[in-house]
Amino acid sequence: MIIVPQAKQLMRALCIVAMLVLIACERTPPAASSSQQPSSQSDRAMAMLSVEHSDGFRQAQGQREFVFPKDHGHHHGYRTEWWYVTGNLQAENGRRFGYQLTFFRVLLRPPAQSQKVAATATSAWSTAAVWLAQAAVSDIDQQRFYTSEQLSRELPGAAQAADDRLQVRVNSWTLAAPQTDPHAVADMELFMDSDDFSLQLSLHADKPVVLQGDNGLSRKSADDSDNASWYYSMTRLHSSGELRITQPQSSDEVLTVSGSSWLDREWSTSALNTRQAGWDWFALQLDNGHELMFYRLRLQNGDIDQASAGILVDASGQVTPLLNSDISAQALSSWYDRQNNKRYPIAWRLQSAVHGIDLQLRAMLPNQAWSGRFQYWEGAVSVRGEWQEGAVTGRGYVELTGYD
Amino acid sequence: MMALWRLRTLLSWRWLLGNKLQLLLALTGIVTGVAAVIAVDAARQAVNSSFASNRLALQGRASHQITAIDDQAISLEQYVRLRQQLADLPLAPLTSFRLRHVDGDLLQMQAVDLISDLQWSRRDTAGASSDADTVVAQIAESDMANWLAGEPLVLVSADLLERVADGQLLIESPRSQPGVPVVLSLQVVGSLASHSSSPASVYMDQALAARLRGSDSVDLVRLLLTGEQAQSLPERLPPGLQLKPVDSGDNGMAAAFGLNLQAMGLLALLMGVLLVYSTFRLLILQREPLHQLRYRLGESQAQHWLETLVEALVLGLIGSLLGLVAGLLLAELVLSWLQQTLAELFSRGGFGWNAPAWRTVALALLTGVGSSLLAILPMLWRWWRSHKQTVPQPSRQRSQLRLWIAFALLLSAVLLLQLMSGLVAALAALFAVTLAWLLLSQRLLMLLAGMLHAGSSMRKPLLALASARLREAIPKMTPALAALILALATLVGVSSMISSFRGSVIDWLEITLSAPVYMSNGGAAMPPGLQQQIDALPMVQTTGWLHALPALINDPTTASTQLVLLDLPEQGQQSYRMLAGQSLWSEAFDAHSAAAARSAQAVAVMVGETLARRQQLNVDDVLQITVAGHQRQVLIVGIYQDYSAGGGRLIAKRADWLQAPQQPTSLAVYLAETEVPAFRQWLNRQLDPASAVSMISATRVKSETLRIFDQTFLLTRALRWILALVAMVGVSGALLALQLERQQELRLLHQLGLSGWEQQRLILFEALFLALLAMLLALPLGYLLGWMLTEIINLRAFGWHIDLTVLSAHWMLMIAVGLLAGLLAAAIAMLVNQRSLQDQQPKALPSAALLT
Known part of the structure; x- marks a missing residue:
């Protein structure tokens, strides 16, 4: 059985569902403790993602043919869908940055009801979908971490995605094919703007699209074959553009930046297993032209879920799946997030005897933790180590959830 | 050396621990003093925070709003842009419109974008909630998806619940044909409390609003901006839109209340300091014999002073912490007691206070430890002046010094009031005058006690003895008595201020609201022909015409100033109480000022008092104002009393204003009170739901204003009692301490033939005499405080002229509290004396305790 990568989708799904759960539970009195009721926010989110809550939504199952640029657009009927870009950038003066820009679309009602809304709606305000966009910039050399987010109902022109090409928007934040080539597959532009920072990048894929899992069907659980999502990635996107950082006491810094990004696209309806406590996700771009993605699903009992897996992408774009047994991840040091009272690992050793890999990862900035409504760590890392008997360096992004 | 010092300190503590009652009294004195300060401060902070929450709830978080330049709706395209x-x-749209209930009444619809508001409200984490927050929170508890989809789900204001049947609210569709109503059913999923929503209001998501109105446009977009953002934003707006600041809506009454609480906080601080000072001073004086003895045994003044310093620090610290807890509990008690009333006034979030901040702890320490240290300063002074002087005695020199300080304070208060016009100067003057009076109180008390003694000597020996003992006690009791004087004076002063304010507001409402009904159109012009229709009604006697226009005077800060054009019938021409000059409708004006106005080529206007004071305008001033882009000259012919909030008003006759607008923005409708319900029914039937015209009866304005006034000042009234209660406890403690000190003397009197009953009467007379003296000194100070709060502080803060009302109820209240204080003090002292009399074994002298 092929076990496909799914950590990222789990995290994103948790974010989205946590948002919805919080919306739904906003200011309600805490429910009485019960063994039948999930006790924590994560538990509730996981419960929401389980199969019994998925009735009426489309499920990812069977086979499908991916067609681009259409599959860059949004897919009807699935409960959640996201466009997820992370990357490492460098300014002309050598200053280093990490960034993240993500768009989530959440369908609040099953398609049948949503279609009913569409049929009866006489207003653009009537909608069955909500959008969440999050952006972060890690200023490595200044040791600063900036975050911003946008929340919106689906509203034409303000929060929407095209369904035939890459064109996603939440207010002014966009991820879209260039205006000069609206149906491009390998080229895209992103833009976001906030009080603290703004980012405008042009992205160009150096490698073809990678279909995750079984020809794009990414199963979510080794135990339950019904839990799955449609999932593809673009693992190396050459990136260039402009980054603005607001300076409190002086004029804004505007920097010309370039680097490499990673795009994940996924749409699904059911996601998590309630036995899972959280996950560590690693997406590395190495200087030898390879990419490595591996996630480690941590179970409530402290074990590692056998669904944990990853991929290797070589310089030509060929993909090799990684099984849980192929690779080990060991935390080397940790950082305490005082604001949220959580401790996150910030250095790791990834080893794969099968593939001759021994890498050491280190967070380029310890504090890359999201605070507020959703608390998790996602940030830029540097990579150094051995790759099939040769020294290698690189950069990447790591995502950590479910830590206390 | 250190060991010796420790030993001596230990000996000092042995005395305290061996005289547990004295220790208890000392701690009680410090605790009550600190508790008074903390209770008032905690209550003040809770109120301030609740006012902020309340303002937020009523106005929302918005600092600014974006509207269409033509005051029409913002189209969806504009909003998306x-x-x-x-x-x-973060942008939060808002849409308001009206629909008619099936029974004919118009209901106010309010729509928000739930998701925008959810994100928008998260910007502020203060825990407070706005009206929109409450709506969003309540909606979020139900199925959000259905709301976003535009299902007919609504929340209603509490007053509409009686019209909800089977969870449904029936309204007429806006697309109904005349005479053929189409009824729509809205599912009511919840209601907002009456104090947290406007009456007859229905809350919904924009999706439903758009369906009901058949339009995706919104009325305005709310924003929360910093000053810098507000400056740069207009350049970023799409064409056709404008940025407006949201009226800060400062409630004048709330501000007045806050200011008076601030003044009370100052007085409480002074009282607390006096109580703690008095307590520690008594403790020092009680041990003078012990100190003398130890001095003769070789102890130096420096050692004694060091020991006392440590004692002051330790007792002050313990007393401060206990006082902090007691004060917070006291505040909690009062706030809980007033919970229901205050919650109704303040916010749906309830009325509460936060955990004590460091500021509160610092205040407690300042009062407790600081005042204890202050009490040992005279000792330090004497030690510094002369190492040989052993027994501190009240000297004529010190008395003279106090006198000079008091006069200096009085002089500085007068100078402050004369030379500085600000509010801080007025509060400083209030503090200075109070302190001066308290510094003078020892002399005055001695004077009064002397007169009392002279009067009582001729009557009964026991009274003569009591008054004689009183004179001896006064120097030691002065600080405690000063605290009581201050508490009683605060009772009188604050009561006078509240009564005066309330009376003035009632008078103002009575004069101003001459018509039983007032109508407005939300600031816009009334529909053409409506006034004529109303005039034609048989039930209506006549109508008054009013049109308000924004006016600019001199500088942009007066942007919210209004020029009000009036055409009043005879019934409404007496609606203004003139403070200076003449009314536009007086005969004197017609004869004299109209001619002056003509000669100055200016329009005659009356100016509200608040505006006149802020702009320093006087009668006969000629002003240049800008109205609707045109500059005009106006001549001020009168200044009228005006308690309304906002930027102030100028009033001109409609006939005098060239090119006055045709339609009024408000109407005063004169009709019999009994006809008001019928008129309301007629108006509801007559009005188009799309119109914003509304009516309110003068009776409701008056009752609501007074209800809010009374609720607002309820806490102030309660806090007066805290101060009085604490002062009573403080004075009782001081009297008891004095009584304990005089146990020897009483025993001697007993041996000389004074019976136990006579001793008890002696104590009672002393306590009542003390209370009487305190009352005599409190009464003038109380009225002085009342006068300053009313005539100076309120006037400077708000530009409101308030006539000071002196009511016999105030001083009768003060007498009752003063007598109660005296009786309480006497009862405790008599109880202790009774136990002493029953004790057959004579107690050892304090000094003897040490010797053994």
Whole structure:
């Protein structure tokens, strides 16, 4: 059985569902403790993602043919869908940055009801979908971490995605094919703007699209074959553009930046297993032209879920799946997030005897933790180590959830 | 050396621990003093925070709003463009419209974008909630998806619940044909409390609003901006839109209340300091014999002073912490007691206070430890002046010094009031006058006690003895008595201020609201022909015409100033109480000022008092004002009493204003009170739901104003009692301490033939005499405080002229409290004396305790 990568989708799904759960539970009195009721926010989110809550939504199952640029657009009927870009950038003066820009679309009602809304709606305000966009910039050399987010109902022109090409928007934040080539597959532009920072990048894929899992069907659980999502990635996107950082006491810094990004696209309806406590996700771009993605699903009992897996992408774009047994991840040091009272690992050793890999990862900035409504760590890392008997360096992004 | 010092300190503590009652009294004195300060301060902070929450709830978080330049709705395209261009700013749209209930009444519909509001409200984490927050929170508890989809789900204001049947609210569709109503059913999923929503209001998501109105447009977009953002934003707006600041809506009454609480906080601080000072001073004086003895045994003044310093620090610290807890509990008690009333006034979030901040702890320490240290300063002074002087005695020199300080304080208060016009100067003057009076109190008390003694000597020996002992006690009791004087004076002063304010507001409402019904159109012009229709009604006697226009005077800060054009019938021409000059409708004006206005080529106007004071305007001043882009000259012919909030008003006759607008923005409707319900029914039937015209009866304005006034000042009234209660406990403690000190003397009197009953009467007379003296000194100070709060502080803060009302109820209240204080003090002292009399074994002298 092929076990496909799914950590990222789990995290994103948790974010989205946590948002919805919080919306739904906003200011309600805490429910009485019960063994039948999930006790924590994560538990509730996981419960929401389980199969019994998925009735009426489309499920990812069977086979499908991916067609681009259409599959860059949004897919009807699935409960959640996201466009997820992370990357490492460098300014002309050598200053280093990490960034993240993500768009989530959440369908609040099953398609049948949503279609009913569409049929009866006489207003653009009537909608069955909500959008969440999050952006972060890690200023490595200044040791600063900036975050911003946008929340919106689906509203034409303000929060929407095209369904035939890459064109996603939440207010002014966009991820879209260039205006000069609206149906491009390998080229895209992103833009976001906030009080603290703004980012405008042009992205160009150096490698073809990678279909995750079984020809794009990414199963979510080794135990339950019904839990799955449609999932593809673009693992190396050459990136260039402009980054603005607001300076409190002086004029804004505007920097010309370039680097490499990673795009994940996924749409699904059911996601998590309630036995899972959280996950560590690693997406590395190495200087030898390879990419490595591996996630480690941590179970409530402290074990590692056998669904944990990853991929290797070589310089030509060929993909090799990684099984849980192929690779080990060991935390080397940790950082305490005082604001949220959580401790996150910030250095790791990834080893794969099968593939001759021994890498050491280190967070380029310890504090890359999201605070507020959703608390998790996602940030830029540097990579150094051995790759099939040769020294290698690189950069990447790591995502950590479910830590206390 | 250190060991010796420790030993001596230990000996000092042995005395305290061996005289547990004295120790208890000392701690009680410090605790009550600190508790008074903390209770008032905690209550003040809770109120301030609740006022902020309340204002937020009523106005929302918005500092600014974006509207269409033509005051029409913002189209969906414009709104989307805004969202694209201002993504860095959280935007929250709002739509208001009216629909008719099936019974004919008009209901106010309010729509928000639930998701925008959810994100928008998260910007502020203060825990407070706005009206929109409450709506969003309540909606979020139900199925959000259905709301976003535009299902007919609503929340209603509490007053509409009686019209909800089977969870449904029936309204007429806006698309109904005349005479053929189409009924729509809205599912009511919840209601907002009456104090947290406007009456007859229905809350919904924009999706439903759009369906009901058949339009995707919104009325305005709310924003929360910093000053810098507000400056740069207009350049970023799409064409056709404008940025407006939201009226801060400062409630004058609330501000007055806050200011008076601040003044009370100052007085409480002074009282607390006096109580703690008095307590520690008594403790020092009680041990003078012990100190003398130890001095003769070789102890130096420096050692004694060091020991006392440590004692002051330790007792002050313990007393401060206990006082902090007691004060917070006291505040909690009062706030809980007033919970229901205050919650109704303040906010749906309830009325509460936060955990004590460091500021509160610092205040407690300042009062407790600081005042204890202050009490040992005279000792330090004497030690510094002369190492040989052993027994501190009240000297004529010190008395003279106090006198000079008091006069200096009085002089500085007068100078402050004369030379400085600010509010801080007025509060400082209030503090200075109070302190001066208290510094003078020892002399005055001695004077009064002397007169009392002279009067009582001729009557009964026991009274003569009591008054003689009183004179001896006064120097030691002065600080405690000063605290009581201050508490009683605060009772009188604050009561006078509240009564005066309330009376003035009632008078103002009575004069101003001459018509039983007032109508407005939300600031816009009334529909053409409506006034004529109303005039034609048989039930209506006549109508008054009013049109308000924004006016600019001199500088942009007066942007919210209004020029009000009036055409009043005879019944309404006496609606203004003139403070200076003449009314526009007086005969004197016609004869004299109209001619002056003509000669100055200016329009005659009356100016509200608040505006006149802020702009320093006087009668006969000629002003240049800008109205609707045109500059005009106006001549001020009178200044009228005006308690309304906002930027102030100028009033001119409609006939005098060239090109006055045709339609009024408000109407005063004169009709019999009994006809008001019928008129309301007629108006509801007559009005188009799309119109914003509303009516309110003068009776409701008056009752609501007074209800809010009374609720607002309820806490102030309660806090007066805290001060009085604490002062009573403080004075009782001081008297008891004095009584304990005089146990020897009483025993001697007993041996000389004074019976136990006579001793008890002696104590009672002493306590009542003390209370009487305190009352005599409190009464003038109380009225002085009342006068300053009313005539100076309120006037400077708000530009409100308030006539000071002196009511016999105030001083009768003060007498009752003063007598109660005296009786309480006497009862405790008599109880202790009774136990002493029953004790057959004579107690050892304090000094003897040490010797053994």
